[in-house]
Amino acid sequence: MRPSALLRIMTVIFTLMATWFFTHTYFNRTGKTISIQGFLGFSSRTINEKNSRNKCDNSKKCPKDFFAFKITSGTANVVGPSICFEDNILMSGVKNNIGRGLNIALVDGITGVLKEHKFFDMFSGDINTLLTFLKEIPESTLVLVASFDDPGSKLNPEARKLLTALGSAYAESIGFRDSWVFLGAKDIKGKSPFEEFLKNNPEQNKYDGWPEAMRVEGCIPRKMI
Structure with a gap:
């Protein structure tokens, strides 16, 4: 196997492990889940307020x-x-x-x-x-x-x-x-x-x-x- 191919495989494995570690650690400590809206700083109430108009x-x-x-x-x-x-x-x-x-x-x-x-x-x-x-x-x-x-x-x-x-x-x-x-x-x-x-x-x-x-x-x- 070429060194470049091996390097790409190792990079992918490292990225997957780092993602799993971050997710596992965060959820275990906080007991919360993250939604797209929550991550961006919007709550359902905020969205409803923005959608409503006078x-x-x-x-x-x-x-x-x-x-x-x-x-x-x-x-x-x-x-x-x-x-x-x-x-x-x-x-x-x-x-x-x-x-x-x-x-x-x-x-x-x-x-x-x-x-x-x-x-x-x-x-x-x-x-x-x-x-x-x-x-x-x-x-x-x-x-x-x-x-x-x-x-x-x-x-x-x-x-x-x-x-x-x-x-x-x-x-x-x-x-x-x-x-x-x-x-x-x-x-x-x-x-x-x-x-x-x-x-x-x-x-x-x-x-x-x-x-x-x-x-x-x-x-x-x-x-x-």
């Missing part, structure tokens, strides 16, 4: 009688906004129902059922259609808004007043290429706690000509008034 992929689970939502504004003029409500994507680029300007979804504040969704081009001047839309919002309706590209160029004082009445604290300030997300209600009293706004500032913008995208998520009780 509605709309929110960071927190909403209690009973609360609606889960997430609104994300568009990123510059490249990635469109997204509006999720009770784990249902109401508006997004994938659904092909968004556009530059203001993207608005109306949801029944009691049942959580989608009533209507529409986008309004605030650069080209879709202001009259927006005014009619805002004036006809029924009572007990949740209003979810996400900006994309330019939400404020053609917003006039009347439109700003109507948005302010829905609970917005920033409607009066929205301008060219600002980032804005908002959830309000037709019959809300006071200002909504669900609003994020970032002004277009060439010296601070994350993208060339646009600020970074805004996002707001949370839990809202049925019929927020």
